[in-house]
Amino acid sequence: MSDFAVELKDVVKTFKTPEGTFINAVDHVNMQIKHGEFFSMLGSSGCGKTTSLRMVAGFEWPTEGEVYIEGQPQGHKPPFQRPVNTVFQSYALFQHMTVYQNIAFGLEMQKAPPNEIKERVGRMLEMVQLSGMERRYPRQLSGGQQQRVALARALVKLPNVLLLDEPLGALDLKLRKEMQLELKAIQQKVGITFIYVTHDQEEALTMSDRIAVMSKGKVLQVGTPVEIYERPNCKFVADFIGTSNFLEGKVKSLEGDKAQVFVPALNAEVKGLVSGTVTVGSQAAISIRPEKIRLADKAALSQNCFEGRIVSSVYIGSDTHLIVEVNGLLLKVWEQNKISSLDPRAYYTVGQSVWLTLFPENTLIMAGE
Amino acid sequence: MLKRLRENKSAQGTLLITPTLIFMVGLLIIPLLLTLIISFGKRSAEGNVIYTFGLHNYMRILGFSHDCPAGQTTCFDPLYAQILWRSISLAFNTTVLVILLAYPLAYFIARSHPSRRNTFLFLVLVPLWTNFVIRVYAWMMLLRTQGLINSVLGWLAGLVGVQFVPFEMLYTPGAVLVGMVYEFLPFMILPIYTSLEKIDNSLYEAAADLGANPLRTFWRVTLPLSMPGVVAGTVLVFVPVMGTFVVSDLLGGKQIILVGNLIQRQFLDARDPTFGSAASLILMVMTLIVMYFYTRKFGFGEEIVAA
Numbered sequence: 213m214s215d216f217a218v219e220l221k222d223v224v225k226t227f228k229t230p231e232g233t234f235i236n237a238v239d240h241v242n243m244q245i246k247h248g249e250f251f252s253m254l255g256s257s258g259c260g261k262t263t264s265l266r267m268v269a270g271f272e273w274p275t276e277g278e279v280y281i282e283g284q285p286q287g288h289k290p291p292f293q294r295p296v297n298t299v300f301q302s303y304a305l306f307q308h309m310t311v312y313q314n315i316a317f318g319l320e321m322q323k324a325p326p327n328e329i330k331e332r333v334g335r336m337l338e339m340v341q342l343s344g345m346e347r348r349y350p351r352q353l354s355g356g357q358q359q360r361v362a363l364a365r366a367l368v369k370l371p372n373v374l375l376l377d378e379p380l381g382a383l384d385l386k387l388r389k390e391m392q393l394e395l396k397a398i399q400q401k402v403g404i405t406f407i408y409v410t411h412d413q414e415e416a417l418t419m420s421d422r423i424a425v426m427s428k429g430k431v432l433q434v435g436t437p438v439e440i441y442e443r444p445n446c447k448f449v450a451d452f453i454g455t456s457n458f459l460e461g462k463v464k465s466l467e468g469d470k471a472q473v474f475v476p477a478l479n480a481e482v483k484g485l486v487s488g489t490v491t492v493g494s495q496a497a498i499s500i501r502p503e504k505i506r507l508a509d510k511a512a513l514s515q516n517c518f519e520g521r522i523v524s525s526v527y528i529g530s531d532t533h534l535i536v537e538v539n540g541l542l543l544k545v546w547e548q549n550k551i552s553s554l555d556p557r558a559y560y561t562v563g564q565s566v567w568l569t570l571f572p573e574n575t576l577i578m579a580g581e
Numbered sequence: 582m583l584k585r586l587r588e589n590k591s592a593q594g595t596l597l598i599t600p601t602l603i604f605m606v607g608l609l610i611i612p613l614l615l616t617l618i619i620s621f622g623k624r625s626a627e628g629n630v631i632y633t634f635g636l637h638n639y640m641r642i643l644g645f646s647h648d649c650p651a652g653q654t655t656c657f658d659p660l661y662a663q664i665l666w667r668s669i670s671l672a673f674n675t676t677v678l679v680i681l682l683a684y685p686l687a688y689f690i691a692r693s694h695p696s697r698r699n700t701f702l703f704l705v706l707v708p709l710w711t712n713f714v715i716r717v718y719a720w721m722m723l724l725r726t727q728g729l730i731n732s733v734l735g736w737l738a739g740l741v742g743v744q745f746v747p748f749e750m751l752y753t754p755g756a757v758l759v760g761m762v763y764e765f766l767p768f769m770i771l772p773i774y775t776s777l778e779k780i781d782n783s784l785y786e787a788a789a790d791l792g793a794n795p796l797r798t799f800w801r802v803t804l805p806l807s808m809p810g811v812v813a814g815t816v817l818v819f820v821p822v823m824g825t826f827v828v829s830d831l832l833g834g835k836q837i838i839l840v841g842n843l844i845q846r847q848f849l850d851a852r853d854p855t856f857g858s859a860a861s862l863i864l865m866v867m868t869l870i871v872m873y874f875y876t877r878k879f880g881f882g883e884e885i886v887a888a
Contacts, residue, residue: 269790300783306787318792
């Protein structure tokens with residue numbers, strides 16, 4: 213057994229635009245996906261995630277580089293010779309076949325014996341909770357049910373790797389949440405490697421073992437959901453995943469994984485944790501999440517504390533979302549409502565003056581743009 | 582009055598279908614009933630209709646002749662039955678050939694680059710800009726003994742120094758078949774193209790992804806999904822071929838007589854509208870029977886109609 217279920221080595225995919233110019237939809241991408249892993253490619257549309265997936269499936273061939281599945285270079289192998297199966301965004305169910313026929317199709321193509329087909333399709337129907345629907349046609353099913361048929365049809369072949377191209381995109385929010393948990397449970401049950409393409413960061417964070425954040429054809433960061441959220445390696449990732457406040461400055465000094473950055477807008481040095489790579493004297497971006505800023509009546513530290521004024525306060529139940537103005541900068545601060553109270557004075561109000569503390573361990577310093 | 586109409590949904594419906602209804606009753610139902618009545622009548626010596634009731638015209642088509650050799654009261658003459666059979670088999674052969682020619686072309690157009698599809702469809706439709714009869718005449722020019730095909734072949738034979746005897750192509754069953762196939766090809770290409778074009782590319786990808794090679798993808802996915810187009814095209818080709826008489830008249834000469842020619846001659850040459858009417862109704866019933874069984878098996882191609 214090879215080290216990785218799927219490996220992309222320096223893969224480039226060039227497309228011709230309608231204007232006649234060339235564009236790298238996938239630009240020197242390297243990825244290593246482990247066996248049994250739930251791996252997500254996350255990015256906005258046009259970032260190259262779907263093209264990368266299609267190159268693993270065999271619908272597209274790399275312009276440069278190589279895709280390996282189970283250590284085998286795939287070259288220009290057609291999809292029907294690859295040990296992977298795909299769940300399509302549009303489901304791509306065969307409308308002229310029943311649910312049973314759709315799921316059995318792949319097994320018939322590999323010429324499995326009829327009684328084996330019957331048994332495996334039956335088990336698969338049970339797993340996706342569609343038993344009793346085998347004689348229906350896709351048009352007689354709801355969107356969620358069609359999605360399950362598409363999943364069962366691909367999974368029944370027990371591929372080494374299952375590729376999922378935004379499979380939940382067409383479902384409504386509630387169903388999507390349910391299916392996220394169900395997909396994850398199914399993945400853990402069958403133990404098959406899943407490569408999941410999505411533009412929904414919450415979906416990626418919920419389900420994935422590891423996430424590759426992509427932008428403009430490049431992989432920016434690969435890591436666990438915690439790593440991606442807590443230690444984004446660049447401003448794009450910090451901005452794309454969740455919400456962040458950004459300050460711009462110049463690196464003054466480096467000491468281990470800590471750094472001092474002079475922020476002209478605050479006319480002060482801010483101390484923080486280096487996330488990614490920075491050098492002394494370079495432009496840096498300081499990123500701090502709204503829930504990680506501490507509010508108090510007075511300065512708690514000798515450094516990283518700033519006085520500000522609340523310009524907006526929105527109560528949203530579990531939290532109060534505040535915007536605090538410091539030296540003309542607007543910072544988002546989310547305060548958890550830990551005490552149950554009806555007294556308006558228990559909450560921050562507009563015009564109130566507060567001290568913000570950016571604890572150095574919560575303040576991330578990364579390369580500026 | 583107007584206010585009452587606004588509130589009365591069923592009156593609105595009636596009003597909306599009235600123009601079509603008048604048209605259908607006036608130009609289809611009434612003429613059809615007249616044809617039925619006339620078909621039971623007899624021809625007078627001057628070629629007029631004597632209104633009686635008898636099935637003699639139908640008996641005659643089915644072969645029970647009254648013009649028998651001396652000493653026999655009834656006898657069997659298969660002439661008209663042969664004509665009916667010839668029409669059905671020609672319509673069948675034409676349809677099969679048209680499907681075989683149209684499908685690959687429609688497939689090619691549907692899978693070609695979207696920017697080129699309209700050009701190809703345009704080329705398919707261009708011949709329809711010219712009159713039907715003129716196009717048949719063009720085939721006469723091609724197929725004649727001194728026609729274009731024979732001239733070219735003769736010239737080629739001359740080049741290599743071979744003795745060339747021109748082919749007799751015009752006025753043969755083959756000429757009629759070629760003409761029919763040519764005339765009705767576009768009516769098969771278009772519906773098949775429409776149904777093929779609607780097949781989402783992801784279905785081909787899904788089939789390949791599940792292990793089907795291109796040939797099996799075609800048999801299991803492409804062909805079944807394009808059947809509505811084939812069915813719709815078959816109806817559009819089979820029915821008119823059954824009734825047409827121009828192609829067989831011009832390309833088949835007097836040798837190839839189809840039901841269409843028979844009906845035309847009864848009305849114009851033989852001046853026996855009663856027999857012509859009976860033949861028309863037989864043709865109609867025959868076509869309906871074939872189409873009934875066909876559509877019961879394959880449907881109406883309604884997905885095409887719906888598109």
